[in-house]
Amino acid sequence: MTEDEFTAYQSLGEETEDHRxxxxxxxxxxxxxxxxxxxxxxxxxxxxxxxxxxxxxALVYSHRLQQWMTRMPELEEETALANIALDLLxxxxxxxxxxxxxxxxxxxxxxxxxxxxxxxxxxHEFRNVRLAEHLDADFAELTGRLLVFxxxxxxxxxxxASAADPxxxxxxAKSARELAYHRDYAAQWVIRLGDGTPLSxxxxxxxxxxxxxxxxxxxxxxxxxxxxxxxxxxxxxxRGEVDAVLDAVLAEATLSRPGAAPLARVAGQAxxxxxxxxxxxxxxxxxxxxxxAHPDATW
Amino acid sequence: xxxxxxPDLAAARAVAAAVPDPELPMVTVADLGIxxxxxxxxxxxxxxxxxxxxxxxxxxxxxxxxLRRRLAAAGFxxxxxxxxxxPAWSSDWITAAGRRKLLEAGVAPPHPAAAQPGPVPLxxxxxxxxxxxxxxxxxGRTAQTAxxxxxxxxxxxxxxxxxxxxxxIKDI
Numbered sequence: 001m002t003e004d005e006f007t008a009y010q011s012l013g014e015e016t017e018d019h020r021x022x023x024x025x026x027x028x029x030x031x032x033x034x035x036x037x038x039x040x041x042x043x044x045x046x047x048x049x050x051x052x053x054x055x056x057x058a059l060v061y062s063h064r065l066q067q068w069m070t071r072m073p074e075l076e077e078e079t080a081l082a083n084i085a086l087d088l089l090x091x092x093x094x095x096x097x098x099x100x101x102x103x104x105x106x107x108x109x110x111x112x113x114x115x116x117x118x119x120x121x122x123x124h125e126f127r128n129v130r131l132a133e134h135l136d137a138d139f140a141e142l143t144g145r146l147l148v149f150x151x152x153x154x155x156x157x158x159x160x161a162s163a164a165d166p167x168x169x170x171x172x173a174k175s176a177r178e179l180a181y182h183r184d185y186a187a188q189w190v191i192r193l194g195d196g197t198p199l200s201x202x203x204x205x206x207x208x209x210x211x212x213x214x215x216x217x218x219x220x221x222x223x224x225x226x227x228x229x230x231x232x233x234x235x236x237x238x239r240g241e242v243d244a245v246l247d248a249v250l251a252e253a254t255l256s257r258p259g260a261a262p263l264a265r266v267a268g269q270a271x272x273x274x275x276x277x278x279x280x281x282x283x284x285x286x287x288x289x290x291x292x293a294h295p296d297a298t299w
Numbered sequence: 300x301x302x303x304x305x306p307d308l309a310a311a312r313a314v315a316a317a318v319p320d321p322e323l324p325m326v327t328v329a330d331l332g333i334x335x336x337x338x339x340x341x342x343x344x345x346x347x348x349x350x351x352x353x354x355x356x357x358x359x360x361x362x363x364x365x366l367r368r369r370l371a372a373a374g375f376x377x378x379x380x381x382x383x384x385x386p387a388w389s390s391d392w393i394t395a396a397g398r399r400k401l402l403e404a405g406v407a408p409p410h411p412a413a414a415q416p417g418p419v420p421l422x423x424x425x426x427x428x429x430x431x432x433x434x435x436x437x438x439g440r441t442a443q444t445a446x447x448x449x450x451x452x453x454x455x456x457x458x459x460x461x462x463x464x465x466x467x468i469k470d471i
Binding site for chain 1: 348351353354355356357363379380381382383384385386387388389416417418419420421422423444445446447448449451455469471
């Protein structure tokens with residue numbers, strides 16, 4: 001090891017007051033030095049709810065990808081998914097931290113921090129779309145779902161880069177660069193499998209049929225966006241852009257666009273209202289149980 | 300004088316700029332464009348501004364820690380490290396010196412990044428289609444073996460001429 005390789009890590013071995021919370025981040029604020037204020041004219045409570053929605057999408061999706069670790073067909077795909085999961089986790093951290101800042105601004109006090117929001121909310125308090133929590137049955141579903149999610153989130157973040165909240169705009173602009181790469185990765189696999197052997201084609205088409213009912217919710221109105229003019233994007237406005245990407249990839253992959261109807265809402269409610277699919281409870285149990293059992297543990 | 304003595308910003312900048320990246324220790328945070336600014340407050344304390352390369356990059360925290368430690372050792376007692384998210388980091392910010400050091404270490408430096416995400420690629424030739432030159436033998440006959448690699452900022456390539464695998468800094 002060169003001297004620099006050693007010194008880059010030297011500070012880690014030192015005794016400091018900077019203990020790390022064992023099961024969360026705890027050690028640093030991803031928005032360190034970025035002011036907690038909310039611009040005038042922006043409904044702070046609605047901004048908190050909006051950042052929570054988008055943060056939950058990323059947090060839950062990231063966890064689903066992490067569950068694939070050690071189960072990929074090749075090491076290269078393992079690193080790909082780990083990196084995509086890490087990007088989404090980073091986006092989630094910033095968005096949840098911003099949600100906490102806006103929550104504090106709305107209440108003239110201090111909002112919850114990112115760990116409190118990630119680990120100490122119950123199922124009905126999560127606002128992610130149900131597509132994010134889907135448990136992929138196989139690699140075809142994994143790549144098909146990632147294509148739909150990243151194409152949609154890229155379109156959303158591209159629009160949000162000019163949002164009236166400068167912190168959300170900065171997070172979105174940064175996220176967009178990462179999401180374009182995720183989309184391109186997923187598209188390559190959908191084309192490879194769709195335009196591959198009869199077996200891979202059949203599996204890819206079946207995967208799309210399984211995913212498609214969950215895609216409708218991405219473009220449906222949610223309870224928050226309308227309260228944030230100049231900040232939020234109307235979900236319906238993204239459909240054309242996302243459809244163009246999906247249609248181009250599906251055509252190249254010789255796959256047909258499923259006609260399945262969107263997954264039913266429950267008494268008019270879906271993910272954005274805190275109504276989730278059965279598998280979500282198990283996901284949250286895995287994500288949260290250790291942190292809840294040892295809420296103040298450090299290492 | 301009503302304000303306290305201002306710190307020697309040139310000296311502070313030199314210390315901060317020399318902090319190595321924990322994942323790519325052959326280059327510094329200044330080489331990578333992570334270090335955005337070194338300034339001073341009226342009370343004489345330092346404010347160091349850094350920006351993350353990727354949203355989830357775990358190195359940022361270690362970099363902030365290392366900045367405080369090295370600046371403290373150089374006599375700058377009060378240091379605030381702040382994060383700047385906008386404008387978003389781009390691989391275009393890697394300096395000429397940084398690119399040279401990467402190349403010398405066998406890591407291919409990035410091509411210029413697209414200003415906006417382009418259309419979704421409909422080929423199987425890899426995510427970025429511009430040819431990447433092999434850092435070992437300078438051959439242009441290289442192929443992407445994986446779109447990602449051991450850290451968020453890199454992809455894996457292989458040279459078809461010298462057969463060596465190598466890493467490429469993703470252009471974003």
